[in-house]
Structures are given as C-alpha cells and as structure tokens.
Amino acid sequence: xxxxxxxxxxxxxxxxxxxxxxxxxxxxxxxxxxxxxxxxxxxxxxxxxxxxxxxxxxxxxxxxxxxxxxxxxxxxxxxxxxxxxxxxxxxxxxxxxxxxxxxxxxxxxxxxxxxxxxxxxxxxxxxxxxxxxxxxxxxxxxxxxxxxxxxxxxxxxxxxxxxxxxxxxxxxxxxxxxxxxxxxxxxxxxxxxxxxxxxxxxxxxxxxxxxxxxxxxxxxxxxxxxxxxxxxxxxxxxxxxxxxxxxxxxxxxxxxxxxxxxxxxxxxxxxxxxxxxxxxxxxxxxxxxxxxxxxxxxxxxxxxxxxxxxxxxxxxxxxxxxxxxxxxxxxxxxxxxxxxxxxxxxxxxxxxxxxxxxxxxxxxxxxxxxxxxxxxxxxxxxxxxxxxxxxxxxxxxxxxxxxxxxxxxxxxxxxxxxxxxxxxxxxxxxxxxxxxxxxxxxxxxxxxxxxxxxxxxxxxxxxxxxxxxxxxxxxxxxxxxxx
Numbered sequence: 001x002x003x004x005x006x007x008x009x010x011x012x013x014x015x016x017x018x019x020x021x022x023x024x025x026x027x028x029x030x031x032x033x034x035x036x037x038x039x040x041x042x043x044x045x046x047x048x049x050x051x052x053x054x055x056x057x058x059x060x061x062x063x064x065x066x067x068x069x070x071x072x073x074x075x076x077x078x079x080x081x082x083x084x085x086x087x088x089x090x091x092x093x094x095x096x097x098x099x100x101x102x103x104x105x106x107x108x109x110x111x112x113x114x115x116x117x118x119x120x121x122x123x124x125x126x127x128x129x130x131x132x133x134x135x136x137x138x139x140x141x142x143x144x145x146x147x148x149x150x151x152x153x154x155x156x157x158x159x160x161x162x163x164x165x166x167x168x169x170x171x172x173x174x175x176x177x178x179x180x181x182x183x184x185x186x187x188x189x190x191x192x193x194x195x196x197x198x199x200x201x202x203x204x205x206x207x208x209x210x211x212x213x214x215x216x217x218x219x220x221x222x223x224x225x226x227x228x229x230x231x232x233x234x235x236x237x238x239x240x241x242x243x244x245x246x247x248x249x250x251x252x253x254x255x256x257x258x259x260x261x262x263x264x265x266x267x268x269x270x271x272x273x274x275x276x277x278x279x280x281x282x283x284x285x286x287x288x289x290x291x292x293x294x295x296x297x298x299x300x301x302x303x304x305x306x307x308x309x310x311x312x313x314x315x316x317x318x319x320x321x322x323x324x325x326x327x328x329x330x331x332x333x334x335x336x337x338x339x340x341x342x343x344x345x346x347x348x349x350x351x352x353x354x355x356x357x358x359x360x361x362x363x364x365x366x367x368x369x370x371x372x373x374x375x376x377x378x379x380x381x382x383x384x385x386x387x388x389x390x391x392x393x394x395x396x397x398x399x400x401x402x403x404x405x406x407x408x409x410x411x412x413x414x415x416x417x418x419x420x421x422x423x424x425x426x427x428x429x430x431x432x433x434x435x436x437x438x439x440x441x442x443x444x445x446x447x448x449x450x451x452x453x454x455x456x457x458x459x460x461x462x463x464x465x466x467x468x469x470x471x472x473x474x475x476x477x478x479x480x481x482x483x
Contacts, residue, residue, distance in 0.1 A: 034090045040229040041085040047236040048078035054243045059130050066120040067243050072133050073116030074239075076141045080109035083145075100157035100164075101148070107156055107170050108144050110211060114177035117204060121184035163215070171215040178208045199242035206235035283359065285378040286366070289337060291316045291330070294375065303382045305352035320349045322356075336363040336376045346383075358384045 055071020084105035086093040094101060147153045156167035182204045189197055213228035283303050286295035293316050296308045304320065311319060317326045325347055332342050341364040348356045361380020365373050415424040422430040434445040454462035 034088060036226070037088055037229065038085055038091075040233055041081055043233050044236045045078045045081050045085075047233075047240045048074040048081070051236075051240050051243050052078070054240075056130065065127050066123045068130055069120050069123055069128070069133065070116060070239070071243065072130060072137055073112065073120075075134075076137045077109050077113045077116075079141065080105055080112065080144075084109060098151070100155055103157035103163070103167060104148050104153050106214070107167060107174075108148065108153075110174045111170065111177075112141075112144075113207070114174045114181065117181035118177055118184065121181065121188045168215050171211045175208050175211050178204050178211070196242045199238050203235045203238035203242065206231045206238065210235060283361070283378070283380050283382065285316070286375055287316050287333065287378065288375045289373060291333060293319070303351070303357060304349060322348060322350060332363060333376055336365050337373050339365055339373075341365070345380075356384075357382050358387050 052071045052075040055068045059065075059068045059071075084102050085091070087102040087105055089102065144153075154166045155164050156170070157163055182201055185192070185197060185200050185204070192200075210228045210231035213224045213231065280297060280299050283300040284295070284297040285293060285300055288294050292313050293311045294313075296306065296311050301307060306319075317330055321329050329347055332345055336342050341362065343362050344360060345363060346358065346360050349359050350356055359380045360383045361378050363376055363378050366375055366377050368374055416422070416433065417430065421433055423433050423436045424430050425436060437443055438445060449457070451462070
C-alpha cells in the first residue's frame with residue numbers, strides 16, 4: 001500500500017506540473033502571443049538540446065545507437081526552431097526579412113525532424129561515428145538556410161491569404177513521413193524497450209496531430225497555431241523521456257542487474273575454487289610479490305604441519321625454505337613473477353617441526369584484468385616417500401648386482417670320462433670332477449662312501465644285509481613289500 005500511495009502521489013504531482021505549465025502558457029496568450037510563442041519554442045528548444053546532451057554523452061556505452069542519431073538530428077532541429085522563433089512576426093530580429101521567413105524555417109525544421117525519425121529505425125543497432133554525423137547535419141542545415149535566406153526557397157505563407165499549397169502539401173508530406181516512422185519503429189519493436197517504444201510512438205502521434213493543426217491555420221496568432229505548439233511541446237518531452245529511459249535509466253537498471261548476477265556468479269566461482277583448493281591433495285600456496293603468504297590450502301597444512309592462520313602474511317622463504325636454498329628459490333619466484341612459469345622444480349621445504357620434505361612443484365604468475373602481476377601460485381606434491389623408496393630400490397638393485405657378480409655357473413657341453421669320471425677343462429686337461437666344479441662354482445665337496453662301494457671295498461666292515469642279498473639273487477619271497 002505505501003508503494004502504491006507513493007506511485008499515486010508521484011503521478012499526481014507530474015500531472016499537476018503539466019497542467020500548471022500549459023495553463024501558464026495559455027494565460028500568456030492574451031498578454032502577448034509573441035510571449036506565448038517564445039516560451040513554447042524555448043521549451044521545445046531546451047528539450048531538444050537535452051535530447052542531444054543525453055544522447056551525445058552516452059554514445060560510447062549506449063545500447064541504442066539510433067537514439068544517438070536522433071540526438072544529433074534534434075540539435076539542428078532546435079537550431080532551426082531558434083531561428084524560427086527569432087523570425088516570428090513582431091520580434092523584429094530580422095527587419096528586412098520576408099513575412100513567410102518564419103513559416104519556411106518551421107517547415108524545414110519539421111521536414112528534418114520527420115526524415116530523421118524515418119532514418120533512425122532503419123539504422124537499427126548499427127554503430128556509426130557520431131562526429132561524422134554531426135558534420136553531415138551541419139552541412140545539410142547550412143545548405144537549407146542558404147536557400148531560405150537567398151530567396152531560393154518556395155513561398156510558404158502570404159499575408160492576407162494564408163498558407164501556400166507548397167506549405168500545406170509539405171505538412172502533409174511530413175505527416176506521411178512521421179506515419180512511416182511510426183510503422184518502422186513498430187517493425188523494430190523486438191530491439192526496443194517496450195516503454196521506449198511506447199514513448200516514441202506517442203511522440204510521433206503528437207507530432208502528426210500538431211502538423212495537421214499547422215496546415216489549417218490562417219492567422220499566425222490563431223487557435224490552431226496555439227494548439228499545434230502545445231502538441232509540439234508534449235511531443236518533444238515524450239521523446240526526451242524515451243532518450244533518458246533508453247540511455248540512462250534502463251541501462252543502469254540492466255547494469256545493476258547484470259552486476260548483481262555477475263557478483264552471484266563470482267561468489268559461486270570463488271566458492272567452487274576454494275572448495276577445490278581445500279580438498280586438493282596437492283600443496284597450493286599463493287604468494288604476494290613480496291613473497292608474503294596470502295593463501296595456504298589444506299594440502300599444504302597437512303604436508304607441512306602449519307595452520308593457515310599461522311603462516312598468513314609471513315615470509316615464505318624464511319619460514320619454509322632453508323637459508324642455503326633461499327637465494328635459488330627466490331630467483332625461481334622472480335622468474336615466475338616476470339611471466340616465465342617454472343615447471344617441475346625440486347626443492348626441500350621444512351615443516352613446523354623442522355623436518356625436511358622433498359617437494360616437486362610448479363610456479364606461475366597470477367595477473368589481474370589489466371595484466372598486472374598479483375603474485376605467484378605454487379602447487380606441488382611431497383615426494384619424500386617416493387625418494388625414500390627410490391633410494392631403497394637403488395640399494396636393493398646394487399645388492400643384487402653384487403650378488404650376481406659373485407655367482408658362477410656352468411653351461412655348455414662338459415666332456416667326462418665314462419670310466420674314471422674325470423672331466424676335460426677348457427685347456428684340454430683331464431681333471432677330477434670335484435676339482436672342476438669347485439673351480440667354476442661356489443660349491444665345495446666333502447668325501448664319503450655310498451653303501452654299495454662300502455660293501456665292495458670294505459666287505460669286512462660293511463657286510464650285506466639279507467634283503468640286499470635276496471634282491472641281488474632275485475628271490476621273490478624275500479623282496480620287500482610295496483607300501
């Protein structure tokens with residue numbers, strides 16, 4: 001309810017302002033029609049100049065370039081209206097001027113306005129050089145004024161007779177052009193803000209009715225002339241409102257809305273990035289250009305034992321790097337800050353208890369939107385365990401190699417005597433087999449006797465058993481049973 005009341009009071013004040021304005025202009029008519037005419041034209045000129053100033057100063061970021069086109073056009077329309085006001089009957093600014101000078105200036109201004117309204121929607125959203133357009137309109141205006149002031153422009157008003165056919169048909173042509181402009185703006189509706197479209201169409205409608213009024217007056221001080229000026233004031237104001245809404249109010253609303261959405265997206269992106277950094281197993285540290293720690297993720301905390309709040313704003317080199325390695329690490333950081341990323345850097349960082357950790361890390365520069373360095377980002381992994389395992393593997397490989405170097409093997413064909421069992425070595429000598437094996441392997445022999453040889457060589461000391469004799473004589477009953 002308070003919002004509706006505020007809106008009601010706002011529109012009431014707006015309507016009251018317009019009623020008082022038009023009433024004041026109407027009350028000035030009995031006193032002096034020239035005063036009324038001058039006030040009405042001055043108001044139109046001020047509004048037209050306002051349209052130009054809004055369009056000109058927003059041309060760099062305006063999303064509606066056709067309004068910039070209209071702004072430039074209305075500047076020169078305002079200039080022609082100033083001359084029209086000064087040339088009005090009774091002003092005596094141009095004492096030697098023809099009686100129809102003011103009517104000629106009026107018609108030229110209206111034709112320029114109508115043609116500009118037709119060209120604006122045809123321009124669409126195409127960009128153009130406003131300075132070049134300003135020069136074109138200046139040249140066209142200068143050419144028209146030259147025709148008028150050198151008496152080469154057709155008569156538009158004859159005292160005692162009224163408007164000439166040229167003036168009447170010229171106003172009808174202006175009405176047709178304005179109607180065409182309305183159709184073109186309606187055709188371009190998808191590219192226009194709905195409120196801007198309504199304001200532009202209302203302005204064109206007022207201008208058309210105003211032009212009809214200026215085709216039926218006989219006396220320059222008559223009622224039709226007066227009504228035409230009222231409608232012209234309203235038309236100019238509506239177009240001014242359209243330019244302000246399109247170039248200032250709505251763009252800022254859209255801008256603030258876009259900024260709000262971008263802020264939401266930025267916060268969401270920041271949250272995702274922080275979540276990734278916090279949950280990354282890798283160590284991630286952000287350093288300012290003076291090597292102060294500005295970010296220390298969870299991976300770095302778990303690896304080095306420091307809490308984030310304990311290391312923020314502290315010097316990275318003196319806190320985590322040993323004094324003998326600090327100059328080399330600082331040189332790596334400076335190269336990264338200069339735009340030369342460093343990859344696969346291996347160094348030792350010390351944790352909170354002073355224990356060394358072998359780290360393999362990358363270092364790159366972080367820049368702002370203008371390319372200025374904000375600091376460097378370090379990301380890496382603790383490879384202490386990997387190095388330990390690598391060292392143990394090397395020791396194991398070395399031990400195996402030493403063991404293999406001591407192992408001797410026999411291979412190939414080995415000649416052996418079928419009777420005495422001697423073998424022939426590489427030099428062609430026959431040697432006892434145990435000597436040969438001991439020489440070429442790590443084996444050692446101990447001598448003994450098998451049971452058979454013991455019976456054969458020392459039968460008194462190693463007699464044969466009954467089963468052995470039965471087996472030798474092949475006596476079935478005395479053979480051992482299979483189990």
